[in-house]
Amino acid sequence: HFHDCFVQGCDGSVLLDGSASGPVDSEKTAPPNLSLRGFDVIEDLRRRVHKQCGTGSVSCSDITAIVARDAIVLTGGPDYSVPLGRRDGLTFATRNATLANLPSPFEGTDRLLNSLAARNFDATDAVALSGAHTLG
Numbered sequence: 051h052f053h054d055c056f057v058q059g060c061d062g063s064v065l066l067d068g069s070a071s072g073p074v075d076s077e078k079t080a081p082p083n084l085s086l087r088g089f090d091v092i093e094d095l096r097r098r099v100h101k102q103c104g105t106g107s108v109s110c111s112d113i114t115a116i117v118a119r120d121a122i123v124l125t126g127g128p129d130y131s132v133p134l135g136r137r138d139g140l141t142f143a144t145r146n147a148t149l150a151n152l153p154s155p156f157e158g159t160d161r162l163l164n165s166l167a168a169r170n171f172d173a174t175d176a177v178a179l180s181g182a183h184t185l186g
Contacts, residue, residue, distance in 0.1 A: 051118035052179060053083050054111065056169070057151045061139030062111035065089060068142065080148035082155070092117065111136040122182075155183070 054064040057077055064083060068076050077083060092113055099108045112134050123129045143151075153165040166176050 051114050052182070053086060053152060054114060057143045057148050058139055058141070060111050060115060060136055062109060062114060062136070063139040063141070063143050065092060065110055065114070066139075066142055075145050077143035077145070077148045080145040080152075082148060082152040088117075108134070109136050109138045111138050 051060070054060055054062060057063065064077050064086070066076060066078060078086075078089075092110060095113050095117070096108075096110050099113065100106070112132075115132050115134075115136065119130060119132050153162050157165065163173060163176055166172075166179070171179075
């Protein structure tokens with residue numbers, strides 16, 4: 051969820067299989083996102099929800115937010131409500147936009163904290179995100 055939200059907002063664009071410049075220039079295939087898994091799970095959930103509730107009834111970005119919350123709950127973290135109503139993005143993020151918006155996993159602590167502080171994240175948030183990556 052973090053990987054999607056940091057690039058173009060929580061719009062599900064990380065789920066898209068390409069960009070205006072072609073599949074190699076997509077948010078999904080940018081180096082920070084190569085370790086992401088579960089795209090097939092999101093697609094399966096979308097298919098099931100749309101079959102039951104109608105096409106377009108729930109966005110993939112909402113499904114991603116709910117799945118992120120449920121993963122937190124299932125691993126002993128806090129339960130919280132997820133406001134719904136996100137709309138899926140219709141535009142692709144490029145590889146360069148992804149690289150510019152997602153902090154590198156190889157950055158030192160100071161650079162990582164500064165990068166996250168620019169988005170109003172503090173050290174506690176950085177620890178939570180790091181832990182989520184370890185768990186994920």
